[in-house]
Amino acid sequence: MKKDQLFTRRRLLLAGAALMGAAGTAGAARLRGADGPARPGGRATAAVGPQAPAPPSSVFRLEPMAGYGPSRPAPARIPVPREPVQRLPEHGRGMVLTFDDGPDPRYTPGILRTLREYDVRAVFFVCGRMAVENKDLLREMADDGHLVGNHTWTHRLLTRLSRAEIRAEMESTCATIQDAYGEAPLWFRAPYGAWNRAVFQLGAELGMEPLAWTVDSLDWTEPGSRRIAEQVADGAAPGVIVLSHDAGGDRSQTVEALGRYLPRLLDRGYHLTVPRRRFA
Template structure:
């Protein structure tokens, strides 16, 4: 990229002031926007080296079609709890994965009913299961950032929070095909740094309206009841596809999903519009 930029600037200088103004005008709005690099998190080293430029230096230009840019992400003081939509719209979300033992079954069920969902992935799980992120992209699901190692953010430094987010953004971008546009704090523990850093990385914070508490393994019938009792327009349902034995979550989805559809609910994913 730097070689290409030097060539452009050299040509502009040789052509004179008028030509220079034309070149700079053509490149307006595409100058790199540096973001301070995060220091590595304490503990064992990462499994593989990360691309240093992906979320720190934006390229001057590219050789393919440009990605649609999003409007500047607002810094919120609390996460979004519900979504807007026409009629009886709901969103199903799954945290902590992907896990090859349970996520494929969840994807199969969603595909059988042509329903899209959101998956808030942990970077260390996504890194080992990139094929599942690719399938999520193919099936039209939305992948969000759930940090790298699922820590309690309120006990971390700002630098460590940034590292947790950035490393996961790297993996999602590489495996899913685009960076995550949504973020969810582990345990629902948000703080000011999480909101600010998430916005800097272009992500909106999304919480939930209905918690299935499936991580406690309360029984398939109990999980189904919690989803059906909490169903309402705009509801965001929290379930898990990793972090333990999620066989109850898999079976529950097979039960409540067709019932919600038969009741007239539209299960979909939120969309953020390009600027």
């Protein structure tokens, strides 16, 4: 009698396990469809072939619920400006030196050496196609405390491009700066100083503020190092932003001129600094 009761109980347990297994199989079938791999949300997918390989699990990974799993910081949002910053708003005798179009291994190292000699910080607006080939110079800029800004990938006239083309010029350069410099750029300068609403909007979407200039050193005309130095010294004033170039032509005059006017500016009590963000 006792053996019969044990046998009956065992049969009931086995039957229950079988029913649970069948229910699990049916649930899995509903998730993956007739033949396809399982997908979240219960959507069925058709099999490519009789033995179609399942896609990588990351393809169908569920998004983490709020408060769980890794999260990416939201991109910085700043108001869309109507014009670029053209001079420092701070009081005092602060000035900003900026260098566009590089980095160029022929001229940028000389500029970095002079800035390091006088313990001065500057802003380098780099072009992506130059930066991607000279990432070591961006790392040197980071080590010396300089700022690196976005000057587009190919230095095209943005006001003649579509929004998609402008975004591509900006985004690709942002990615290169992030990789080599270690941080995303906070400042943007339009090539040729050509701005429009789309440029301001897209720059703001990427977390960058627009920076123009107050004094053009005219080094791009290659007038000689003495003339470049005079142009900068004559235009010096509190809040001034100076435009120079470390690429885009023969910039040996720019390198030599920096060694001429930089000690003069410091002797006159100017503090060579980097700009502060309006929308931090």
